Amino acid sequence: MVKLTRIYTRGGDRGQTSLGDGRRVPKHDPRVTAYGTVDEANAVIGLVRLHTADQPETDAMLSRIQNDLFDLGADLCTPEAADPPYPPLRVLESQVDRLEAEIDAMNADLAPLTSFILPGGSPAAAHLHLARTVVRRAERLMTELAEVEPVNPAAVKYANRLSDHLFVLGRKLNANGAADVLWVPGANR
DSSP: OOOOSSOOSSSSTTTTEEOOTTTTTTTOHHHHHHHHHHHHHHHHHHHTTTTTTTTTHHHHHHHHHHHHHHHHHHHSSSSSOOSSSSSSOOHHHHHHHHHHHHHHHHTHHHHHHHHOOSSSSSSHHHHHHHHHHHHHHHHHHHHHTTTOOOOOOHHHHHHHHHHHHHHHHHHHHHHGGTEEOOOOTTOOO
16 A cells, blocks of 8 residues: 655656656656556546536546546556566456446437537536546557557556546436537538
8 A cells, every 4th residue: 555654755856757666767758658647637537526526326436437547557657577576556357347337338328429529518528528538648648658568458448448438428417418519510611
């Protein structure tokens, strides 16, 4: 478990940070950029939760996702190693499966889409669209990292599925899609 007694360490003052295995890397290292973007997505989901406190089921789902995003960050910050001294925390397929089950359950009540959706509608849905785009960016950074270093395939799947989850949840929170803001191609020509 983590126990923080000091918040600042001065360890990053020269532009480096420590990975989960203790190795020092530049703060702009692709691995740090990937898990930093996961942290950003988590912060946006925190904003969403400001608008879901009166919806216990939705808020609990988002709470689980926020915890999963810390798992994902821990996974990404610890590079693969043949025989690590401590087993690293890794995202599991079961976490991906849970997202898929939640997507299927939410999507069952939604009317099929007739157009692309513009971010908006309710405050919660608008923030979910922002979170979705940050998760997509994290996913792109993860796949870019995977071209040069091993990345847990379940972690990449989790990010991919999470962006879909946040999209469907946004529709659900927009009165089951009735308050979605639809794109009208060429409307302003």
